[in-house]
Amino acid sequence: AAGVIQSPRHLIKEKRETATLKCYPIPRHDTVYWYQQGPGQDPQFLISFYEKMQSDKGSIPDRFSAQQFSDYHSELNMSSLELGDSALYFCASSSPKWIYNEQFFGPGTRLTVL
Amino acid sequence: GQQLNQSPQSMFIQEGEDVSMNCTSSSIFNTWLWYKQDPGEGPVLLIALYKAGELTSNGRLTAQFGITRKDSFLNISASIPSDVGIYFCAGRAAFASKLTFGTGTRLQVTL
Numbered sequence: 001a002a003g004v005i006q007s008p009r010h011l012i013k014e015k016r017e018t019a020t021l022k023c024y025p026i027p028r029h030d031t032v033y034w035y036q037q038g039p040g041q042d043p044q045f046l047i048s049f050y051e052k053m054q055s056d057k058g059s060i061p062d063r064f065s066a067q068q069f070s071d072y073h074s075e076l077n078m079s080s081l082e083l084g085d086s087a088l089y090f091c092a093s094s095s096p097k098w099i100y101n102e103q104f105f106g107p108g109t110r111l112t113v114l
Numbered sequence: 115g116q117q118l119n120q121s122p123q124s125m126f127i128q129e130g131e132d133v134s135m136n137c138t139s140s141s142i143f144n145t146w147l148w149y150k151q152d153p154g155e156g157p158v159l160l161i162a163l164y165k166a167g168e169l170t171s172n173g174r175l176t177a178q179f180g181i182t183r184k185d186s187f188l189n190i191s192a193s194i195p196s197d198v199g200i201y202f203c204a205g206r207a208a209f210a211s212k213l214t215f216g217t218g219t220r221l222q223v224t225l
Contacts, residue, residue: 108154
């Protein structure tokens with residue numbers, strides 16, 4: 001079965017640079033979620049989109065922005081990168097059956113800020 | 115904010131043993147999910163629970179949604195080496211889309 005696709009899988013950036021992470025949800029899934037996972041930590045919710053509209057917002061820095069496009073893929077844009085932004089970034093998607101909200105995660109993007 | 119306490123933090127068990135871990139919350143959740151994560155990979159959904167008191171199995175895994183809606187547990191029977199990994203509980207509150215994750219249980223299985 002098709003899974004969530006994330007690109008790139010690995011990204012190395014310098015401080016103060018920008019980065020764009022992409023997420024392609026499972027076909028027919030209309031909701032995407034972004035999570036950040038630091039070393040040895042549990043995933044922390046950043047932001048989510050339902051039908052291209054922001055649906056929920058967590059602890060996402062103002063330096064980060066995200067959007068969902070008409071084909072339901074999503075991009076997380078990160079500017080003025082800091083060392084503390086180094087983490088695994090996961091995208092998850094869920095189906096239109098809102099009540100069930102089973103979120104399926106992608107393989108993640110490992111961002112390293114030097 | 116909501117906090118999910120997961121225990122134990124880590125477990126070392128022998129192959130064939132049963133495993134039990136649980137999550138407790140300071141607030142109510144409408145959905146409980148259990149995930150397994152291998153190093154550097156994304157969490158993989160194991161079991162989803164939607165009703166208080168619900169008991170659900172997936173092969174050797176059994177999970178329950180606590181009656182108070184503030185806790186959940188996961189049992190793994192007859193553990194095998196490929197069960198090694200980090201297990202996370204995750205809860206979703208009413209009218210929220212985000213998941214709040216537990217602190218994780220690291221499972222190691224010895225032969």
